[in-house]
Amino acid sequence: MLHLRYFVAVAEELNFSAAARGLHMATSPLSQRIRDLERELDRRLFERDTHSVTLTPAGEALLPLARDVLEQFNSIPWRLREATRSGRATVFMGIPAGLHPRLRERVSDLTERAADWCELLRWPGTTKALVGGVHEGRLALALARMPVSDPALGLLHVMSERLGAVVPADQFAGRDSLALADLGDLAFIVAPHEIRSAYFDQLDGEMSARGIRKRIKLTDSDYGGIAELVSSGMAFYFSILNPDNPMRGYVMENTTVLPITDFKPTLNTVLIWRRDRADGGDLAGLVTAAREVFAESLHI
Numbered sequence: 521m522l523h524l525r526y527f528v529a530v531a532e533e534l535n536f537s538a539a540a541r542g543l544h545m546a547t548s549p550l551s552q553r554i555r556d557l558e559r560e561l562d563r564r565l566f567e568r569d570t571h572s573v574t575l576t577p578a579g580e581a582l583l584p585l586a587r588d589v590l591e592q593f594n595s596i597p598w599r600l601r602e603a604t605r606s607g608r609a610t611v612f613m614g615i616p617a618g619l620h621p622r623l624r625e626r627v628s629d630l631t632e633r634a635a636d637w638c639e640l641l642r643w644p645g646t647t648k649a650l651v652g653g654v655h656e657g658r659l660a661l662a663l664a665r666m667p668v669s670d671p672a673l674g675l676l677h678v679m680s681e682r683l684g685a686v687v688p689a690d691q692f693a694g695r696d697s698l699a700l701a702d703l704g705d706l707a708f709i710v711a712p713h714e715i716r717s718a719y720f721d722q723l724d725g726e727m728s729a730r731g732i733r734k735r736i737k738l739t740d741s742d743y744g745g746i747a748e749l750v751s752s753g754m755a756f757y758f759s760i761l762n763p764d765n766p767m768r769g770y771v772m773e774n775t776t777v778l779p780i781t782d783f784k785p786t787l788n789t790v791l792i793w794r795r796d797r798a799d800g801g802d803l804a805g806l807v808t809a810a811r812e813v814f815a816e817s818l819h820i
Contacts, residue, residue: 521590524590526539526543526553526557527565527582528587529550530573531566561582563576565578565582597658601802610638611641612658613641613660613663614644614645614649614650614663615642615645617646617767618765619766620681620760620765620766620820621766626678626814634809640806645662646715646717647665650664651792661792661793662793664790664792665787666790670792672795674792674793675792676792676811678789678814679789679818679819680786680817680818681761681789681820683758683760683785684758684778685703686747686756686757687750687776687777687778688706688750689775689776698778699780699782703756707755708724708756709735709736709746709755709756711738711743711757723785736755744772759777760777762820791814
């Protein structure tokens with residue numbers, strides 16, 4: 521099972537280093553496990569060179585089989601709980617950082633609606649951790665930031681939030697907006713891997729494509745550290761424009777958040793669940809209630 525899990529991680533990333541980081545292991549032993557699997561199956565699964573990693577035809581054939589086996593294996597805990605459960609269950613709903621108060625209200629509504637058949641508790645985490653938790657059955661549901669591409673999960677769009685540039689206030693005094701060209705002298709902050717979502721990786725690529733080349737890469741900090749760099753006048757980042765969002769709590773002295781006139785990034789939040797647990801599974805009632813509570817998508 522571990523070898524299949526390692527294979528799927530590399531197949532999805534097509535990068536041994538990135539897959540190793542996601543698995544919290546070193547690259548060398550991950551490469552060795554893949555070689556062990558290739559020997560056991562007597563098939564080469566990846567073509568590797570110094571610049572790229574690609575799946576061989578055997579690797580492409582194995583990927584859907586491995587995903588199916590892992591999904592079945594990961595479903596054992598919740599299937600066992602369902603088979604042996606008596607009384608009201610306790611389940612968890614994943615909550616990302618900076619969740620808008622209006623979505624929190626809906627989570628509370630869902631908790632009350634589901635109270636007759638389960639105790640719904642909240643579990644914090646990054647989008648990557650929450651997606652993994654739902655996939656593996658540790659979380660019943662989660663609110664997560666797009667993009668989410670796991671085919672085992674059902675998705676319902678629940679909120680779009682416009683982003684603005686977090687910039688040094690003294691350099692943009694009197695401004696109520698800015699253009700991307702105004703950011704040319706500032707470095708874009710690349711947040712630590714542990715706290716940034718895949719969407720911010722997309723923003724990083726978008727900034728490069730639009731000519732903003734300077735970068736400051738943080739490896740051991742949080743959103744407070746990002747705000748410190750912006751306040752110092754060295755860099756910029758992105759945050760929610762709406763002042764009601766808790767993420768605005770990281771805006772500090774000599775920082776301000778301004779809309780960008782020629783670039784309008786949007787952070788999308790979705791409700792996610794495992795399809796097999798919703799379609800006649802142990803969470804059918806909860807997911808149905810959740811889809812009703814979150815039916816109206818919000819645009820902030």
